[in-house]
Amino acid sequence: MRLALFQMTSGIDAASNGDAIAAAMDVAADGGADALLTPEMSLLLDRDRERAAVRAEADYPEIAVLRKNARELNLWLHLGLPVKQGDKRRNRTLVIAPNGEIAARYDKIHLFDVDLATGESWRESRVYEGGDAPVLVEMDEQEVGLSICYDIRFPALYRTLAEAGAGLLTIPAAFTVPTGRAHWHVLARARAIETGCFVAAPAQVGRHEDGRETFGHSVVIDPWGRTLLDMEQGRGVGFADIDFAAVARARVQVPALANARPIPSPVRRGMAAQAN
Template identity: 45%
Template structure:
C-alpha cells in the first residue's frame, strides 16, 4: 500500500498552515498515496494559551478538519490527521489534542484524544506542563480500515509501551505516532522508542512529525525534532525523513506483520505475573 507521511513546520496561524497542508496532501495523492498521515498539532503550534484561545476552534467549526475531510473525499484517500488542537466545553477551558482518521468518503471513521500529557522538565531551560492547557483522554482506540486495523496514539504516548501492547492485542497491525517531539528528547530517544514499539508489537509504526523552528509573531517560538519515521514490524527503519518539510512516500507490505509475529510471537507468549 502506497503511504505518505507529511512532515510539517507549522506556525501559530491555522489558516496559513492549512494552505501548506492541503498542498502536500494533493501532492501525495497525485503521486498515488492511498493513506496519507499528518503530524501532531497539524493546525497550530503555539506556546501561548492566550493566542491559542484566540485562534483555536471547536471540532464542529475547525477549518482544518473541514478542509481535510473535503480533500480526502475529493481524492478518495484514507487520511490520518495526526492531531488538532481544539477547544472543548470543559469548565476549566482546557483544549483537546485529538487525532482523526478520515475515510475516502470524507467521514470521520475514528477519533482519539491524547492520553498521556507531556509534563516534564527536560532541562532547566526547557520545561513543559501540557496538562495545564490540555485535558487528557481516557480511551484507547483501534480504528478499522480495509487495509489494516490501526492503533491511534499521539506524541508522548510513545513512551508508554502498555498502551501500544493493548492496541496490538486488540488487533492493531499499524500503530500511528504523529508527533511534535522536542529536539533534545528526539535526538536521545525518538528512533529507539519507535523501533521498540514496532519490535514489541510486530506492527508497522508510522510517525509523521513536525520539524524545525515554528514561526510566531506573538510569543516565544518552539523547535521540534523532525525525522518522520516508518518502522517495519521487525524493527527496521524503512524511511527517515530527516529534517526538511515535505511529502515522504513509502510502500507498506502488510504481510510483514504476520512474518514478524510468527518469528517472535511475543504478544502470544506474554503471561501475567505477581509482584514484585
C-alpha cells in the same frame, strides 16, 4: 498500503496550515498513496495560551475543506489539532476516510509534564486534559492503532492496541530536539519490535512561530524494526509501502504477544522483607 507522511513546520494560523496540508494531500494522491499522515498539532501549533486560536472541532472551517479534499482525492487523512473540550483542551487526531467522513477521533492519553535541563518547562496538563480510551480504526480492511507523541513512552498502550488487532501504529509527534536526538528512533523501533507492528510516525520539524524547535525525522518502521523511511530534517511528503503480511511473519519469528503472561506484584526479598 502506500503511506505518505507530511513533515511540516506548523505555525499559529490554522488557515495557512490547512492550505499546506491540502497541498500535501495533492502530492500524496499524485504519488499513489492510500493515506496521508500529518504530525501532531498539524493544523495549529501554538504554546501561547493567550494567543492560541484553539476552537471546538466544529468551529475549524479548515476541517470541512480537508474532508472535501479527502473525498475528491479518495484519500485517508490523519489530521492533528488541538480542540476545546469544556474548560480544557484536548490534543486530537482525526482520521478522515476517503468518503470525507470522520472515521475516528483519538485524544492523547498521556500528558507531557516535565522540567528539562535546558531550562525548558512543559506543563501540558495546565491547559490540556488526557483522553480516556485507546482507539482502533479500520483502514482499507486493516486495523490501525492511534496514539500521539508522548504516548510513545508508554508501551502498555501499544501492546493493548496490538492485542486488539492492530497491524499499524501511528505516532504523530512534535518531539523537542534534545529528547528527539536521544530517544526518538529507539522508541519508534522498540514499539514496532515489541508489538510486531508497522509504526508510522509523522513529525513536526524546525523552528516554529511560537518559538519551539522540533526534531523532525518522520519515520516508518517495519515489524522487524527496520527503518523504511526517515525524512531526517527535510520538509515535504515522503512515501513508504507496507505489506501487512510482514506482521504475521514477525509475530511467528518472535511471538512476544502470544507468549506474554500476566505479571503479578513483585515478591519482596532481602532485608526490607525481613523487617516487615
